Amino acid sequence: MPSFRKVAFVAVSLAYPLLMYAAMGRFEPRWLSLLLFALAVLRALGSREAVWMWAAAGTGLLAAVALLGNQALPLKLYPALVNAVLLAVFLASLRWPPSMAERFARMQEPQLPPFAIVYTRRVTQVWCGFFVINGGLALATALWASDATWALYNGLLAYLLMGVLHAVEWTVRRRVKAAHGHG
Missing domain, CATH: 1.10.132 (Topoisomerase I; Chain A, domain 4)
Known part of the structure; x- marks a missing residue:
């Protein structure tokens, strides 16, 4: 049986676009980028699979661009x-x-x-x-x-x-x- 943490992570990951839409305009993209990167790193560390490590690296790049420019496009x-x-x-x-x-x-x-x-x-x-x-x-x-x-x-x-x-x-x-x- 999957742990609560895994189920919660999957639910948040699947709901990402809707959560982002709800957060846009309420929070600056730079703060949302930190949340996105944290989720990607947690997923990568939780699985220890190379594919998720690469996904976290790509997510980190998007998050860095969003953080520096404070723009939502990289998050989208x-x-x-x-x-x-x-x-x-x-x-x-x-x-x-x-x-x-x-x-x-x-x-x-x-x-x-x-x-x-x-x-x-x-x-x-x-x-x-x-x-x-x-x-x-x-x-x-x-x-x-x-x-x-x-x-x-x-x-x-x-x-x-x-x-x-x-x-x-x-x-x-x-x-x-x-x-x-x-x-």
């Missing part, structure tokens, strides 16, 4: 950074297998049949495409949209799109398994 770029990090991780898993989707699949079924390995590779490629599109939209909303539109997309719509993609993949996976006699 955080969702685009997260998508870029996830894209890099998923792409790396395609270059150096097993693919990310295969790693997740093996948590449930350690002995995957060959068709499943091919399928999970394709799923990883689809997620890479998602991270490109979602990251592009996160970047576009940070650069050109209102704060409310940025918060709506990055704090709600992006998660709904992830859910839809996951639901579609789950449906396709069941059909692929059934077609191969694994149902």
